[in-house]
Amino acid sequence: MxxxxxxxxxxxxxVWTLMLLVVPFLPLDDYVLxxxxxxxxxxxxxxxxxxxxxxLGLKTLGHHAFFAIGAYASALVSHYFGISPWITIWLGAIIxxxxxxxxxxxxxxIRSMPHVAIVTLAFxxxxxxxxxxxxxxxxxxxxxxxxxxxxxxxxxxxxxxxGLGNAFGSFAVAAVMFVGVHLLLLMLLKSxxxxxxxxxxxxxxxxxxxxxxxxxxxxxxxxxSAAIVGLSGAVYAHYVLILTPSSVAGPDMLISLLAMIIVxxxxxxxxxxxxxxxxTVSSELLRDFGDYRMLLYGALIVVFVFVAPTGIAGLKxxxxxxxxxSASQPAEAx
Amino acid sequence: xxxxxxxxxxLTVAFGGIFxxxxxxxxxxxxxxxxxxxxxxxxxxxxxxxxxxxVRPTAGKIRFLGEDVSTKSPSSRCHSGIARTFQITQxxxxxxxxxxxxVALATKGASMAEARREAATYVEFVGLSAKAEDPARVxxxxxxxxxxxARALAxxxxxxxxxxxxxxxxxxxxPELLSLIRRLREERRITIVVVEHNMEVLLDLAxxxxxxxxxxxxxxxxMQEVAGHEAVRSIYLGDIDAAA
Ligand SMILES: Nc1ncnc2c1ncn2[C@@H]1O[C@H](COP(=O)(O)OP(=O)(O)OP(=O)(O)O)[C@@H](O)[C@H]1O
Ligand SMILES: [Mg+2]
Numbered sequence: 096m097x098x099x100x101x102x103x104x105x106x107x108x109x110v111w112t113l114m115l116l117v118v119p120f121l122p123l124d125d126y127v128l129x130x131x132x133x134x135x136x137x138x139x140x141x142x143x144x145x146x147x148x149x150x151l152g153l154k155t156l157g158h159h160a161f162f163a164i165g166a167y168a169s170a171l172v173s174h175y176f177g178i179s180p181w182i183t184i185w186l187g188a189i190i191x192x193x194x195x196x197x198x199x200x201x202x203x204x205i206r207s208m209p210h211v212a213i214v215t216l217a218f219x220x221x222x223x224x225x226x227x228x229x230x231x232x233x234x235x236x237x238x239x240x241x242x243x244x245x246x247x248x249x250x251x252x253x254x255x256x257x258g259l260g261n262a263f264g265s266f267a268v269a270a271v272m273f274v275g276v277h278l279l280l281l282m283l284l285k286s287x288x289x290x291x292x293x294x295x296x297x298x299x300x301x302x303x304x305x306x307x308x309x310x311x312x313x314x315x316x317x318x319x320s321a322a323i324v325g326l327s328g329a330v331y332a333h334y335v336l337i338l339t340p341s342s343v344a345g346p347d348m349l350i351s352l353l354a355m356i357i358v359x360x361x362x363x364x365x366x367x368x369x370x371x372x373x374x375t376v377s378s379e380l381l382r383d384f385g386d387y388r389m390l391l392y393g394a395l396i397v398v399f400v401f402v403a404p405t406g407i408a409g410l411k412x413x414x415x416x417x418x419x420x421s422a423s424q425p426a427e428a429x
Numbered sequence: 430x431x432x433x434x435x436x437x438x439x440l441t442v443a444f445g446g447i448f449x450x451x452x453x454x455x456x457x458x459x460x461x462x463x464x465x466x467x468x469x470x471x472x473x474x475x476x477x478x479x480x481x482x483x484v485r486p487t488a489g490k491i492r493f494l495g496e497d498v499s500t501k502s503p504s505s506r507c508h509s510g511i512a513r514t515f516q517i518t519q520x521x522x523x524x525x526x527x528x529x530x531x532v533a534l535a536t537k538g539a540s541m542a543e544a545r546r547e548a549a550t551y552v553e554f555v556g557l558s559a560k561a562e563d564p565a566r567v568x569x570x571x572x573x574x575x576x577x578x579a580r581a582l583a584x585x586x587x588x589x590x591x592x593x594x595x596x597x598x599x600x601x602x603x604p605e606l607l608s609l610i611r612r613l614r615e616e617r618r619i620t621i622v623v624v625e626h627n628m629e630v631l632l633d634l635a636x637x638x639x640x641x642x643x644x645x646x647x648x649x650x651x652m653q654e655v656a657g658h659e660a661v662r663s664i665y666l667g668d669i670d671a672a673a
Contacts, residue, residue: 287539294532298519306537
């Protein structure tokens with residue numbers, strides 16, 4: 096598992112936490128805080144997706160649907176029922192998890208990876224179409240606005256405000272989610288769940304012959320993965336305060352997130368974080384290029400797949416890699 | 430009682446139009462070691478796949494300990510005591526050697542610490558302790574075969590199906606591997622079925638034998654007796670003379 100987590104994963108999370116704690120004390124303007132907030136949200140999104148894509152090894156290409164489900168579920172419930180976003184984000188995560196388990200069932204039966212890719216992609220497209228057609232509720236592509244920001248909270252004497260013009264509050268929410276999700280997921284994956292997911296990825300038939308119940312473990316992975324992605328979507332909704340089906344569940348989201356995961360390192364625990372940081376920042380710098388950004392992302396995906404398939408996370412020298420022992424003479428197998 | 434350990438009844442496995450196994454019936458007694466002989470493509474691996482659940486029979490039944498397991502998943506057959514190694518080894522490449530073995534223990538509910546402790550004993554048993562923390566991907570063929578054995582043992586099997594465990598193993602370490610297999614029977618009372626091309630090894634290891642050809646059982650009986658059969662001799666001729 097060393098290859099997936101690196102040598103000191105808890106220490107790495109501690110370092111990220113400390114860096115995030117320092118940010119508020121730096122003289123950063125709101126624009127920089129905004130980009131960092133987006134980075135944190137997308138990092139959680141990418142990490143959640145990486146669970147099925149990289150750790151479990153299933154070519155699931157429709158997780159932007161869970162992002163949209165989490166975002167819309169939380170936004171709609173908080174808007175129409177006046178329930179606090181602090182509560183509805185969890186609802187978004189739960190509904191996404193249920194959707195993840197439901198889509199997991201047909202995928203259990205599919206052995207060919209291209210088919211898994213097509214089914215999940217089609218699922219995302221269905222979610223996008225449903226969201227755009229439920230115009231009475233979501234206002235379709237006109238955009239759903241009027242999403243309430245997080246309610247203010249007061250800690251000691253100070254009150255933290257959220258929403259427009261309060262960049263710090265949103266950054267803090269995203270940072271807490273980022274640290275919390277990565278810490279909990281790391282604990283889960285360092286236990287027998289992670290061991291089992293990786294065994295399934297590396298050899299499904301062998302894992303099954305050792306007593307691993309494939310269906311249950313895959314559905315569990317789907318549920319956790321979709322819940323994480325749904326939570327990131329919900330936090331995103333209460334941060335940007337306007338949603339359109341094509342912005343959260345459209346092809347741009349798919350390509351951006353895949354690029355983050357692939358550039359960062361598919362199947363590496365910290366890979367998606369690096370990818371999200373690199374691409375969120377660079378996409379802001381390339382804002383003037385508009386649609387050409389997607390072209391660039393596509394190119395990046397291709398380059399990394401061919402040149403550095405292990406992504407940025409894999410570029411670090413792995414300290415445990417020893418030279419391959421020269422195999423002693425094999426007996427002839429007649 | 431012994432007759433009810435493993436029974437294969439009129440088993441047929443077809444892939445498209447090809448019959449890998451045709452109406453195969455055999456029974457394996459508890460506590461004995463049985464060899465499955467046959468030329469390439471005879472259906473030996475397919476028989477293991479059918480017993481362990483990796484392929485569904487086209488027709489016929491498999492009974493283990495009196496229970497019909499034909500429709501059960503490989504994982505539930507593992508839990509009822511059937512373990513197998515793969516002829517083409519399937520290590521979990523990104524896991525270390527010891528973690529490979531831990532998979533079998535963790536899935537039964539052991540904590541990571543317990544699993545690691547017990548896995549270490551199997552890793553040591555097969556002689557891979559020096560490699561315990563290396564990723565399984567860097568192992569040589571022979572080491573991978575040993576890892577297959579360690580993983581299968583960690584499932585606490587009553588029936589162990591070994592598909593060419595000596596294939597690719599360097600010759601000098603074959604005797605040691607064979608003595609490990611013998612210890613499994615003597616110390617742990619594991620019933621063993623071996624697929625093996627080396628007749629010397631088989632005469633040394635097996636009590637009973639089944640000779641398969643083109644998916645059909647040609648001869649069954651005691652190992653010596655089957656080895657003496659002319660159909661078997663014609664295929665294993667050189668080996669038998671060398672062993673005699
Ligand atoms: N999954 C499969 N799909 C199609 N044909 C298969 C499959 N598995 C086995 N076969 C065919 O079934 C026959 C028996 O194969 P099997 O692997 O059981 O032979 P074997 O006795 O183990 O041979 P070897 O000594 O080469 O390992 C062969 O003709 C093989 O091509
Ligand atoms: Mg074979």
